[in-house]
Amino acid sequence: MLTRIRASELPVDQFHADLHRICGQFDLRAADARGRMRGGVHLEERAGIECAHVAADVQQVFRSSRQIRKDNGENYFLILQEEGRALMNQNDVACLLHPGDMVLIDSACPSEFTFFGHYTRQLSLHLPRAEMHARFGYDLIRGGISLPRHDPTNTALCAVLGKVFSAPDNAATQGYLREAMFGLIGAMLHERTGHEGFAGIDSDIGGARALAQGQAYIDAHYRNPDLTIADIAEDLGMSLRQLQRGFAAIGTTPTKYLLVRRIEHARRGLDDRRAGRRADLISSIAYEAGFSDLSYFQRCFRKAFGTSPKGYALGLTTEDTTEDEADFPVQ
Incomplete structure (x- = not known):
C-alpha cells in the first residue's frame, strides 16, 4: 500500500463537501439511508503534484455535465485503486478496477465510479491540464485509458510513487521523481493510443x-x-x-470487454429497479444485457462486485446474501 488514510464514520454531507473541496464538483449516492458512511478525503502535495487520498463505502461517485459547468476541470486524474473494487465509466469506456490497477480520468468529461457500497481506497494524482498538454499535446490524452496492475509501466509507476511517498522532502530528489512520473505517464499515453514510432x-x-x-x-x-x-x-x-x-x-481481451459491457448494462438495470424506475424480474434484466445463462450471470456478477445480483437489487451487503439463489428472479 502506498498510502495510509484514517477512515472513520462521518456524515455523508461532510465527505461530499471534502470531496468537492479537494477534487472538484462531484455528486454521490450513499449506500446507507442513515446519511452516515465510513471514509475520508485527505490532500497532500508530493513532488509538486496534488495527491488526493479518498476512502469511502458509498454506492457511486459521478461527475455529470452539470457538475463540469460549475468548475473548469483544470486537472486530469491518474487514479490508483489501492483497496476494494470499482467500475469506471468515461467516454463510453467501462473498466473494472482491482487493487493495483490505474486509470486516467479527464475532469472535463462526465465520469462515473460505482463501488457497490463496499469500502474502497483510491489515490488520485491531480495532473495539471496545461502541463499535460504542453508535455504531450492534445491528441494523445483522453479519459478512460486504463493501466492494469500487471503492465510493466504500471509496475514502474508504482515503484516511483513508492519513492515519492518515502523519499526525504528534498527539492532536487522530488524534482527527479516528478520527471520520472511524467516520463512513465507519457510512455503509457503513447502505448495506449497507438502512436507511430513507439516500439511495441x-x-x-x-x-x-x-x-x-x-x-x-x-x-x-x-x-x-x-x-x-x-x-x-x-x-x-x-x-x-x-x-x-x-x-x-x-x-x-475481447471476451473480458464483452463481459464488462454486459455486466455494466445489467448493473444499470438493477439500479433502475432499486429506484423504482422499472419492475422487471432480475432474470429479465440479465437476458436484456445479453446473458443467456442465469447461473453464469450470477457467478460473474458476484465475482466482479462481491455480491449477488439479488443482493444488489435488494440493497443488501455481501454478508446478507447466500450462494443459493434458486429464487433468483425475485418479484
Whole structure:
C-alpha cells in the first residue's frame, strides 16, 4: 500500500463537501439511508503534484455535465485503486478496477465510479491540464485509458510513487521523481493510443484500428446472447489474433470487454429497479444485457462486485446474501 488514510464514520454531507473541496464538483449516492458512511478525503502535495487520498463505502461517485459547468476541470486524474473494487465509466469506456490497477480520468468529461457500497481506497494524482498538454499535446490524452496492475509501466509507476511517498522532502530528489512520473505517464499515453514510432507490438497503428473497431462492434452488439469473438473478427474482416492484439493494448481481451459491457448494462438495470424506475424480474434484466445463462450471470456478477445480483437489487451487503439463489428472479 502506498498510502495510509484514517477512515472513520462521518456524515455523508461532510465527505461530499471534502470531496468537492479537494477534487472538484462531484455528486454521490450513499449506500446507507442513515446519511452516515465510513471514509475520508485527505490532500497532500508530493513532488509538486496534488495527491488526493479518498476512502469511502458509498454506492457511486459521478461527475455529470452539470457538475463540469460549475468548475473548469483544470486537472486530469491518474487514479490508483489501492483497496476494494470499482467500475469506471468515461467516454463510453467501462473498466473494472482491482487493487493495483490505474486509470486516467479527464475532469472535463462526465465520469462515473460505482463501488457497490463496499469500502474502497483510491489515490488520485491531480495532473495539471496545461502541463499535460504542453508535455504531450492534445491528441494523445483522453479519459478512460486504463493501466492494469500487471503492465510493466504500471509496475514502474508504482515503484516511483513508492519513492515519492518515502523519499526525504528534498527539492532536487522530488524534482527527479516528478520527471520520472511524467516520463512513465507519457510512455503509457503513447502505448495506449497507438502512436507511430513507439516500439511495441501492441501500439502499432493496425492494433489501434483493431481495438477501435472491436470496441465499437461490441458496444453496438453486446446484448446479442449469441455473439462470439470469432463472429466479431469475421464480421470486421480481421483475424482473431489481430482482434486480440488490439485489446491487449488496453490490458484486456475481447471476451473480458464483452463481459464488462454486459455486466455494466445489467448493473444499470438493477439500479433502475432499486429506484423504482422499472419492475422487471432480475432474470429479465440479465437476458436484456445479453446473458443467456442465469447461473453464469450470477457467478460473474458476484465475482466482479462481491455480491449477488439479488443482493444488489435488494440493497443488501455481501454478508446478507447466500450462494443459493434458486429464487433468483425475485418479484
